[in-house]
Amino acid sequence: MSAAVWPDFLPPPTLADYSLKPKSRTVRTDMEAGTARVRRRFTRVPTVTPAQWVFNQAQFGLFEWWFENTIDGGAAWFAGPALNGTGLINVQCRFIDGQGGPYEAKPQGGGLWRVSAQLEVDQMPFIPDVQAAEHIDAAGQPGIVIGSELPLTYLTVEDDQ
Numbered sequence: 001m002s003a004a005v006w007p008d009f010l011p012p013p014t015l016a017d018y019s020l021k022p023k024s025r026t027v028r029t030d031m032e033a034g035t036a037r038v039r040r041r042f043t044r045v046p047t048v049t050p051a052q053w054v055f056n057q058a059q060f061g062l063f064e065w066w067f068e069n070t071i072d073g074g075a076a077w078f079a080g081p082a083l084n085g086t087g088l089i090n091v092q093c094r095f096i097d098g099q100g101g102p103y104e105a106k107p108q109g110g111g112l113w114r115v116s117a118q119l120e121v122d123q124m125p126f127i128p129d130v131q132a133a134e135h136i137d138a139a140g141q142p143g144i145v146i147g148s149e150l151p152l153t154y155l156t157v158e159d160d161q
Contacts (some may be wrong), residue, residue: 004070004078005090010059012081013051017116040083047121048096049082050112060105060113067103071095074102082121092122 024089029037055063071078074095080093095102103117137145 004082093119
């Protein structure tokens with residue numbers, strides 16, 4: 001993986017149209033009769049996420065330079081910010097070529113540019129740290145976590161008697 005990182009002089013992606021689309025880890029085989037057979041094929045799969053940035057004119061110029069010279073026109077991996085269940089974290093990602101290229105830049109007026117792209121995240125982490133893993137009960141079910149930082153007070157959902 002590359003040692004390149006998302007530059008501090010550029011803003012992080014916005015949350016507009018943000019989503020996570022993990023690729024399937026399983027394969028399904030329909031049977032002639034009975035239920036389908038589903039089995040795990042991979043333990044590590046990429047996640048695709050759309051990303052959008054709003055740059056001023058100078059930032060857009062710096063983005064173009066960074067894209068071409070630091071990550072080889074989008075071919076190289078870089079550490080960039082992503083949001084998932086563990087919070088805002090840095091992950092290894094790279095640009096995915098779309099129909100028109102690796103990104104689309106549209107002028108927004110007032111010297112602003114909206115840049116949108118699809119990013120491939122190498123592996124999205126699921127549990128932020130060992131303290132978070134302590135909140136998983138013996139059956140493998142997470143408790144309901146209240147608050148914003150770990151360790152936290154948590155409640156376990158129990159059946160009413």
